[in-house]
Amino acid sequence: MISDGGLTAGDRLPPVRDLAYALGVTPGTVARAYAILTDEGWADGQVGRGTFVAAPGAAEQGAEPEYPPRNGAPDATRIALFGPSVPDMGQVGLINAAFARLADRPAANLLNYPSRAGYAAAREAAVRWLGAAELGPLHHEDLVMCHGGQSGVSLVLQTVLRGARPVVLVEELSYPGFRRAAELMRAEVVSVPMDGEGLIPEALDRIVAETGAQVLCTSPEVHNPTGICTPADRREAIARVARRRGLHVLEDDCYRLGGRRGATYRALLPDLGWYVASLSKGLTPALRIGFAVAPREEAGALRRAAEHGFFGLARPLADLVEDMLPRADTAAMLTAIREEFGRYVRAAVNALGGFDLTWHEEVPFLWLRLPEGWRAAAFVQAAEAEGLQLRTAEDFALRDGFAPHAVRIAVNAQVSLASFEAGMLRLRGLLDNPPERIAV
Structure with a gap:
């Protein structure tokens, strides 16, 4: 018609x-x-x-569908900055449209347990989506779909760790989920010193020799919480230590929104490198879709750990991966979300750039080292009084570890840009007036 x-x-x-x-x-x-x-x-x-x-x-012209945001970001005076909040750039409509398409899938999909063969197309879609991650030779059988990045971390540790009291290494400041997953496995967690480029290879070598550690958990592309990126030569030095010591390396790449700046440890260590990513930071955390990738020789062990633990990702979610990830409108949505995060990051830098700040437009948080006169706990308390909830460096250190006087400021792009900018200016007001200089 x-x-x-x-x-x-x-x-x-x-x-x-x-x-x-x-x-x-x-x-x-x-x-x-x-x-x-x-x-x-x-x-x-x-x-x-x-x-x-x-x-x-x-x-x-082959026009692509558009999925406009349902509502504009609301104004707010109280803003949670604990963890990144993904902006609504229309992904709700995109996801709903995908679920509508899936309603015509065979009824058997919703009547039977997940199967390895039945998920092949979804894994292939995931492999193509991860292709730019420079993971080395990758077959879809090397990949397991899991319930978010944290699920992927736990799954890898379940696959690798052996013995009554294994040792897991983490960065001096690191994602708390590494520690929690290791503790669930009854593992001892030991931190490795860092400098401005990430883990120090000589310290890593010494600690592996002392502890017999089996796994290193690290985030070289976007270190959480400092935001630093480990350069290529440092990654190669770390890989040499891991190869010599037989140390597995688990790379968490969940926070990267843009292109990679270095090779993955899976590419550098074909026999020892593991990789975890998810859709949580770039699209939505609500779906709980993640991907764990094993070294080729360990793929069977990773699959068994998943099958024995939870049988497999829920079928509707696997079908969603198969349907949505290859689509051009999904790629466009990811780009729009990344660019919107960038607007908020630039607003934060405009307000706070005069202080000791680590940031990148494609990283949805900033790392702020506090000026003299502020301690992290006092600053967070003062920020809370201003309606802004932050995380201190202590949240990312081991219980007996050293934590600098610094805070992580996550981007909340679910409030209006004007509200976010106003919040950053309130933070600047606090930074300009440390306690000993505030008039009584």
Whole structure:
């Protein structure tokens, strides 16, 4: 009808359920057809309004669907900055559209346990999505889909650790989830000193020799919480230590939103390098979709750990991976989210750039070393009084470890940019007036 002129630009197509009833097919079939029309530029899906005939010429241009945000970011005076909050750039509509397409999948998908063969297409989609991560030779059988990045970390440790009291190494300041996963495995956690480029190889070598550690957990691309990136030569030096000592290296790459700046440890250590990533920071944490990648010789052991632990990712989520990750509109959404995070980071830097700050436009948090006169605990308390919730360096150190007077400021892009900017200016006011200089 669009081709023949029976429907013209701007005409609204029938609601999915109405057309499904009229044609005697399932709503999923109609939703899938509408998605194809939209993908090919014949129609324009508008979240909350319906599907409309696209303007002439859109089909020839191969127009992609748009998923505008449901609501503008609200203004707020109290802002949680504990962890990054992903902006709504329309991904809710994108995900809902994907679930609508999945309604036409075979009924058996929702009646049986997950299977290795049945998830092959989803794993292949994940491998293509991770392809730019420079993981070395990668087959979909090397990858296990899991329930977020933390699930992936736990899964790798379950696969690797042996003995009654294994030792896991972490960076001097590190993601607390490493410690929690290791403690669940009854492992001892030991920290390795760092400098401005990440782990110190000589210290790593000494501590592995002293402790017999089996695994190092690290985040070389975006170190959490400091935001530093370990340069290529330092990674190679760390890899040499790991190779000589037989040390497994687990790389957590969940915070990276843009391109890589160095090789993964899986590429540097084909027999010892493990890799974990997720959709949480770049798309949404609500789906709890993550990926754990094993060295080729360890892939079978990783699969068994997943199958024995939880059988596999829930089938609707695996189908979502298969459907959504290869789509151009998903890639465009990830780019839009990354760029929006960048706007908030720049706003923070504009307000706080005069202080000792580590940041990158494609990292959704900033690391602030406090000026003389401020201790981290007092600063966080003062910020709380201003309606801003931060995390201190102590949250990222071992219980008996050293923590500098510093705070991590996560980007909350679910409040308006104006509110976020105002919050950063309130932080600057505190930094400009440490306690001993505040008039009584």
